[in-house]
Structure formats: C-alpha cells, structure tokens
Amino acid sequence: MLHLHWAALTRLLVPACFVSGALMVREYLPALSENTQIVLAALPYLVAAICAVMAYQFRRVRLLLAALGVAALYWLIQNHLQVSLDHPDAARLYLVASLAVPLLCLYLLVLPERGMFNTWGLLACVFFLGSAGACFALADLILGASAGVSQAFAHRPVEGYILSIGASQLLALVAVAGIAALLLRNAEAEGPLLGVLAAGFASLAFLHLESISVVMGIAAGLCLVWGLLRSSYAMAYRDELTGLLGRRALNERLASLGKRYTIAMLDVDHFKRFNDKHGHDVGDEVLKLVASRVREVGNGGTAYRYGGEEFCIVFPRKSSEDCAAALDEVRERIADYKMSIRDRRSRPARSKDGARRRGATRIRSDQVSVTISAGVAAREEDGQDAESVILAADSKLYKAKRSGRNRVVF
Numbered sequence: 001m002l003h004l005h006w007a008a009l010t011r012l013l014v015p016a017c018f019v020s021g022a023l024m025v026r027e028y029l030p031a032l033s034e035n036t037q038i039v040l041a042a043l044p045y046l047v048a049a050i051c052a053v054m055a056y057q058f059r060r061v062r063l064l065l066a067a068l069g070v071a072a073l074y075w076l077i078q079n080h081l082q083v084s085l086d087h088p089d090a091a092r093l094y095l096v097a098s099l100a101v102p103l104l105c106l107y108l109l110v111l112p113e114r115g116m117f118n119t120w121g122l123l124a125c126v127f128f129l130g131s132a133g134a135c136f137a138l139a140d141l142i143l144g145a146s147a148g149v150s151q152a153f154a155h156r157p158v159e160g161y162i163l164s165i166g167a168s169q170l171l172a173l174v175a176v177a178g179i180a181a182l183l184l185r186n187a188e189a190e191g192p193l194l195g196v197l198a199a200g201f202a203s204l205a206f207l208h209l210e211s212i213s214v215v216m217g218i219a220a221g222l223c224l225v226w227g228l229l230r231s232s233y234a235m236a237y238r239d240e241l242t243g244l245l246g247r248r249a250l251n252e253r254l255a256s257l258g259k260r261y262t263i264a265m266l267d268v269d270h271f272k273r274f275n276d277k278h279g280h281d282v283g284d285e286v287l288k289l290v291a292s293r294v295r296e297v298g299n300g301g302t303a304y305r306y307g308g309e310e311f312c313i314v315f316p317r318k319s320s321e322d323c324a325a326a327l328d329e330v331r332e333r334i335a336d337y338k339m340s341i342r343d344r345r346s347r348p349a350r351s352k353d354g355a356r357r358r359g360a361t362r363i364r365s366d367q368v369s370v371t372i373s374a375g376v377a378a379r380e381e382d383g384q385d386a387e388s389v390i391l392a393a394d395s396k397l398y399k400a401k402r403s404g405r406n407r408v409v410f
C-alpha cells in the first residue's frame with residue numbers, strides 16, 4: 001500500500017520562510033550603503049560555495065548540483081540579464097533560464113541519492129550538465145516554432161510579471177511533482193529543492209524588481225544549507241533503515257530525562273525464523289513497517305530503534321499504567337496489520353524469464369504479519385539511573401517472550 005508522509009509537509013515551512021523573508025528584506029536593500037550592497041551581491045556565491053563544500057563532505061550529489069545551479073543562475077542574471085529583454089540575446093537567455101530552473105529542479109527532485117564517488121554520481125553530474133545544455137537547444141526550438149508555441153513562452157505576459165505562461169505552468173507542474181516526491185519519499189532533499197525552485201521562480205518572474213536575484217540567491221543557498229544541516233543531523237541521530245531516532249539520540253535523551261518516566265522495550269517475535277523463511281530483504285521491509293507503527297505510539301512516547309529488531313519507547317512524566325493503553329494499541333496494530341510483500345526469492349533470476357513469466361502470471365505477492373512483545377518499567381526511586389530502568393524493562397520483555405509472546409508485560 002502507498003504510504004504518504006503527510007508530516008513531511010512541515011519541512012516546507014523553513015524554505016517558505018527563507019523565500020518570503022527574502023522578498024520582505026529586498027525592500028530595505030536600496031537604503032543600505034554602496035559598500036554593503038557590494039558585499040551582499042557577493043553573498044549568493046559565498047553561500048552556494050559553502051553549500052557545495054558541505055554537500056561534497058556529506059556526499060549529497062543532488063544538493064551539490066543544486067548549489068552549482070543556484071550560482072549559475074545568479075551569474076547569468078547578474079551578467080547577462082541586466083538589460084532589456086527586448087534585446088534578442090537577452091530574451092533567448094531568459095527563456096533558457098526559465099526552462100532550466102523547472103527542468104533541472106525536476107531532475108534533482110526525482111534523482112535517487114546513491115552517493116557521489118561512483119559511476120552513478122558521475123552520471124548524475126554529466127546528465128545535469130547535459131540537461132542544462134539541452135535547455136539552450138529547447139529554447140531555440142521554441143523560438144523557431146509556430147506562433148502559438150513561441151507566444152506561450154513569450155516573456156512579460158501581464159504587467160509586473162515577467163515569466164511566460166508556458167514556463168509558469170512548467171514550474172507549477174514541477175512544484176506538484178516535488179511535493180509528491182516529498183510525500184512519498186520523506187527524504188531530506190525535497191524541501192530544500194522546492195525552496196530553490198520557489199527562489200528561482202521569484203528571481204525570474206519578478207526580474208524587474210531591484211536586487212531580487214541577490215535576495216533569492218541568498219534564500220536559495222540558505223534552503224540548501226538548512227537541508228544539509230538536517231541531513232547531517234539525520235546521519236548522526238537517525239537509523240537509516242527505519243528513519244526512527246537511533247541509539248545516539250536515545251542516549252542523549254536518557255541523560256536529560258526528569259525524575260518520572262517510563263521506558264518500554266519492544267522486540268519482534270521470532271524474527272530470526274521470519275528472516276530465514278522470507279529472506280533478509282523482506283525482513284528489512286517488515287522492520288520498516290513495524291517501525292512506522294511504533295513511531296505512531298500515543299501518550300507522548302518517543303520511539304527509538306534500539307538495535308536489530310528491538311525498539312525502545314520513552315514516555316517522559318508518565319507511569320507504567322499511563323502507558324498501558326498506548327502500548328497495547330501499538331502491539332495490536334502490528335499484529336493486525338497484514339503486510340503485502342513481494343516475495344523477491346520467487347522472482348526468476350534471468351530477466352528474460354521474468355518478462356516471460358510476468359506475461360503469464362503475476363509475481364506472487366505474499367501477505368505476512370508479525371507480532372511484537374514488550375516489557376515496560378518505570379523509574380521508581382530517586383537515584384535510579386536510566387540504564388537500570390532499561391534493564392528492568394528488558395527483563396519484563398524476557399518474561400513476555402517466555403509467557404507466549406505478542407503481549408506487553410509491566
């Protein structure tokens with residue numbers, strides 16, 4: 001079943017603040033001294049360079065290419081589009097930019113992140129540069145096309161708005177595709193890339209406004225820096241497979257808990273047997289689904305992946321009794337959930353066989369389900385540390401396993 005990450009939409013708030021903040025700040029720039037304006041005019045390059053270095057360090061090829069794109073667009077606007085667009089060369093370059101912003105953003109939005117120093121990363125860069133070059137050819141095609149087409153891509157369709165109808169529609173389509181990618185993938189790069197798209201749109205649509213490219217260049221760079229900081233946080237604190245917070249985050253949380261709290265340790269039942277039967281890949285998929293249910297625990301609990309097939313939930317300021325209903329609900333929801341898993345081991349090894357068999361019968365889709373057991377312990381006395389509460393919860397978990405599994409023991 002398609003799972004949409006609605007909460008990921010909140011990741012658009014920060015880019016939206018950067019872009020709208022930049023629009024507001026722009027009005028005050030003319031009042032600044034000439035020297036300050038010179039420094040400001042260099043800032044988009046500086047921020048893009050910082051992004052590029054960070055993206056290189058974190059091996060984020062999409063954000064690296066986006067930083068290069070932001071710097072290139074700013075350079076183009078500063079050096080070639082500060083003249084009237086009635087000049088044919090300027091009009092052509094403007095058309096190239098208004099095609100390149102949505103098309104290159106679309107490319108980066110759909111590109112999977114698979115590292116930088118490999119064939120994939122190299123091809124991703126080459127294709128990005130090739131697509132940028134193709135926008136010149138596309139612009140020439142449009143300029144030489146029928147009156148209807150070139151009219152749709154003619155700049156200044158209405159007073160105070162420069163971007164053509166065609167490019168505006170393209171941008172809107174890419175924005176929708178970007179939001180869909182954010183909802184589906186829940187990855188870190190989509191929010192910043194949509195911020196870059198919005199900043200690119202504002203730079204082009206309101207090109208006549210003074211300093212628009214400066215403030216939007218800075219806003220786009222800040223969106224990328226923000227994305228890279230989020231991604232470095234995720235690398236340090238989140239478990240890659242499930243997206244839950246990991247051990248490092250748990251240890252920090254345990255060190256800062258107050259006097260009253262409850263900890264639950266959860267473990268998938270007979271997971272070794274499950275892995276042996278369905279394979280490690282299917283096991284991974286099931287762990288992700290279990291994690292998504294554990295994450296939704298109510299009553300103020302925060303879920304962590306403790307390691308392997310074990311999860312930990314921390315309920316601050318709660319007694320064991322307070323958490324009983326929320327934990328039992330998680331257990332029940334996992335036990336009741338039938339997961340459709342494409343059994344990869346039933347896939348034919350050779351692609352030719354696969355094509356033949358797919359024509360005749362569909363690849364088997366198995367329904368599987370798992371259960372979890374949980375042990376719960378609360379901090380009971382002053383001086384008791386979090387490790388001993390975890391140990392107590394662990395021993396209750398052991399009891400839950402011995403008494404038949406698929407249960408919560410307090």
Ligand SMILES: Nc1nc2c(ncn2[C@@H]2O[C@H](COP(=O)(O)OP(=O)(O)OP(=O)(O)O)[C@@H](O)[C@H]2O)c(=O)[nH]1
Nearest residue numbers: 267268269270271272273275280283284308309401
């Ligand atoms: N697929 C997958 N399996 C994992 C992962 N981490 C741990 N495991 C597997 O989880 C299984 C845990 O097995 P055990 O600790 O023996 O426990 P169990 O089979 O779940 O049995 P009980 O806990 O007694 O119900 C092992 O087979 C591990 O290989 C992971 O990230 N992915």
